Amino acid sequence: MTTPRERAGRRGSVRAPRRAPGDDTARDAAWMGRALRLARASAARQEVPVGAVVVAGGRLLGSGSNRPIGRRDPTAHAEIVALRRAARRAGNCRLTGATLYVTLEPCLMCLGAMVQARIARLVYGAADPKVGAASLMRGRGLRGLNHRIVASGGMRAAECAALLKEFFRGRR
Numbered sequence: 166m167t168t169p170r171e172r173a174g175r176r177g178s179v180r181a182p183r184r185a186p187g188d189d190t191a192r193d194a195a196w197m198g199r200a201l202r203l204a205r206a207s208a209a210r211q212e213v214p215v216g217a218v219v220v221a222g223g224r225l226l227g228s229g230s231n232r233p234i235g236r237r238d239p240t241a242h243a244e245i246v247a248l249r250r251a252a253r254r255a256g257n258c259r260l261t262g263a264t265l266y267v268t269l270e271p272c273l274m275c276l277g278a279m280v281q282a283r284i285a286r287l288v289y290g291a292a293d294p295k296v297g298a299a300s301l302m303r304g305r306g307l308r309g310l311n312h313r314i315v316a317s318g319g320m321r322a323a324e325c326a327a328l329l330k331e332f333f334r335g336r337r
């Protein structure tokens with residue numbers, strides 16, 4: 166048996182240091198701004214505008230924009246490009262504790278790559294109702310996988326979605 170005070174003490178001991186409310190959100194929004202700039206770079210190259218950044222310890226580790234057409238590489242999604250650069254820079258295929266920011270909800274391939282990289286947290290912008298796979302991370306995560314990613318969507322979603330809408334409108 167533990168007293169409420171003991172329980173509170175324990176809870177307190179595992180908590181991260183206190184931060185001002187909204188602090189994380191402001192930081193997330195700023196990193197998403199970086200991803201948005203990369204997405205615009207994709208659009209300028211006539212690629213579907215998606216951008217991603219990998220951040221660890223408050224530092225940018227890798228960034229990528231979507232370019233499967235230009236690279237003639239079906240795996241050249243923004244997330245994969247960013248993960249490869251981050252791993253190269255870290256000198257490690259495991260990016261334990263890192264956060265990946267991406268303007269569009271990741272597909273199954275990218276989610277798999279994030280699991281392989283041991284990404285701790287995923288923050289995405291616009292939802293992708295067609296091929297978005299982030300919902301697989303909800304609850305207890307993917308069955309058979311021993312790594313969980315804390316995923317949240319909707320960060321600057323309107324801006325992320327507007328970029329995509331504008332791109333596809335221009336193509337019609």
Ligand code: ZN
Pocket residue numbers: 242244271272273274275276
């Ligand atoms: Zn993908």
